[in-house]
Amino acid sequence: xxxxxxxxxxxxxxxxxxxxxxxxxxxxxxxxxxxxxxxxxxxxxxxxxxxxxxxxxxxxxxxxxxxxxxxxxxxxxxxxxxxxxxxxxxxxxxxxxxxxxxxxxxxxxxxxxxxxxxxxxxxxxxxxxxxxxxxxxxxxxxxxxxxxxxxxxxxxxxxxxxxxxxxxxxxxxxxxxxxxxxxxxxxxxxxxxxxxxxxxxxxxxxxxxxxxxxxxxxxxxxxxxxxxxxxxxxxxxxxxxxxxxxxx
Numbered sequence: 001x002x003x004x005x006x007x008x009x010x011x012x013x014x015x016x017x018x019x020x021x022x023x024x025x026x027x028x029x030x031x032x033x034x035x036x037x038x039x040x041x042x043x044x045x046x047x048x049x050x051x052x053x054x055x056x057x058x059x060x061x062x063x064x065x066x067x068x069x070x071x072x073x074x075x076x077x078x079x080x081x082x083x084x085x086x087x088x089x090x091x092x093x094x095x096x097x098x099x100x101x102x103x104x105x106x107x108x109x110x111x112x113x114x115x116x117x118x119x120x121x122x123x124x125x126x127x128x129x130x131x132x133x134x135x136x137x138x139x140x141x142x143x144x145x146x147x148x149x150x151x152x153x154x155x156x157x158x159x160x161x162x163x164x165x166x167x168x169x170x171x172x173x174x175x176x177x178x179x180x181x182x183x184x185x186x187x188x189x190x191x192x193x194x195x196x197x198x199x200x201x202x203x204x205x206x207x208x209x210x211x212x213x214x215x216x217x218x219x220x221x222x223x224x225x226x227x228x229x230x231x232x233x234x235x236x237x238x239x240x241x242x243x244x245x246x247x248x
Contacts, residue, residue, distance in 0.1 A: 020236060020239075020240055023235065023236055023239060024231065024232070024235075024236045027231050027234075027235040027236065028227065028228070028231050031192065031227050031230055031231045031234070031235075032227055034189050034192045034193075035192045035196070035223055035226050035227035035230065036223060036227075038189075038192040038193040038195070038196040038226065039196045039200075039219060039222050039223050039226060040219070041193065041196070042193070042196035042197045042200050042222075043200065043215075043218075043219060043222075045197070046200055046201070046204065046211070047212070049080075049084075050204075050211075050212070079205075080205075081201050081204045081205030082201075082205035082206070084197070084201040084205070085130075085198055085201035085202045085205050085206075086150070086154075086157075088130075088194055088197040088198035088201060089126065089130045089131075089150060089198040089202070090150075090157060090158060090161045091161065091194050091198075092126050092129075092130060092191070092194045092195050092198045093122050093123075093126050093158060093161045093162055093165060094161045094162070094164055094165035094168065095165065095190055095191045095194055096121065096122035096125060096126050096165070096191060096195075096230075096233050096234075097118040097119065097121070097122040097162055097165030097166050097168075097169055098118070098165045098166075098168040098169040098172060099169070099191050099233065099234045100117050100118045100121040100122060100169070100233055100234065100237065100238045101114050101115070101117065101118040101166065101169030101170065101172075101173060101238070102169055102172050102173055103234060103235055103238035103239065104117050104118075104238035104239075104241060104242050105169075105173035106242075107238075107239060107242035107243070107246070108241075108242035108245050108246055110245050111170075113241065113242075113245045114169070114170075114173070115166055115170075116241075117237065117238050117241045118165065118166050118169050119162065119166065121232075121233045121237050121238065122162065122165065122233065123151060123162075124233075125229040125230070125232060125233035125237075126195075126198075126229075126233075127149065127150075127151060128225075128229045129195050129198075129199055129225050129226055129229035129230065130195065130198040130199050130202055131147070131148065131149060131150070131202055133199065133221075133224070133225035133229070134199045134200070134202045134203040134206075134208075134221075134222070134225055135147050135202075135203075135206070137203060137208075137218070137221035137222065137225060138203055138206070138207050138208045140221065141208070141214045141217060141218070141221075143207050143208050144207055145203075145206055145207035145208070146206040146207055147206075148202075148206060191230055191233075191234060192226055192227070192230050195226045195229070195230055196222065196226050199222055199225050199226055200222055203218070203222070
């Protein structure tokens with residue numbers, strides 16, 4: 001897939017004449033292909049992990065018929081998914097903070113406001129896409145889900161990724177202008193893929209272990225959970241915030 005950015009979408013004078021709804025709907029169409037492929041690839045990887053892990057458990061227990069051992073194998077699967085979720089969730093926070101700041105600094109050079117949008121946007125939308133929407137998706141499918149908010153219970157692990165994301169956003173934004181489109185597109189692409197991995201691993205690790213029984217609907221719900229928050233975080237909120245800062 002090409003990683004070129006449509007400059008007409010991000011041209012400052014053109015953007016200033018468009019409503020936030022127009023910006024959102026336009027950028028949603030640009031993010032949708034990235035999100036669709038990201039979710040599809042994430043589901044393929046998840047299926048491979050699930051099959052290989054299950055096969056290894058079955059092989060290791062081939063001579064054991066104790067129910068407790070089978071139960072411990074299931075717990076091991078859930079624990080592995082939870083570890084993968086945290087790895088991708090923390091990385092997602094880094095990308096989200098950087099992406100929001102890169103977009104913001106295209107329309108405003110206010111450093112403190114840019115740092116603020118990186119902090120707030122990544123906190124809200126990473127929690128929404130990686131945790132809350134997968135949680136509600138599982139419940140919508142009739143599965144009892146566990147709710148785990150990392151910003152509440154694991155702030156010490158999150159802060160280094162958030163700090164590095166802010167620094168990274170500042171460095172990219174101070175780079176040469178001709179490279180900004182490439183950086184912005186790359187961040188959007190990897191942002192959606194990492195978000196897809198985090199959201200799906202959260203759903204599986206916190207209740208939806210039999211995801212394959214709901215594969216089609218699960219795909220659709222995860223697509224919504226990733227594309228809308230990423231579009232808001234990467235583009236809409238930073239542009240709206242830049243407008244507000246300029247109008248003060």
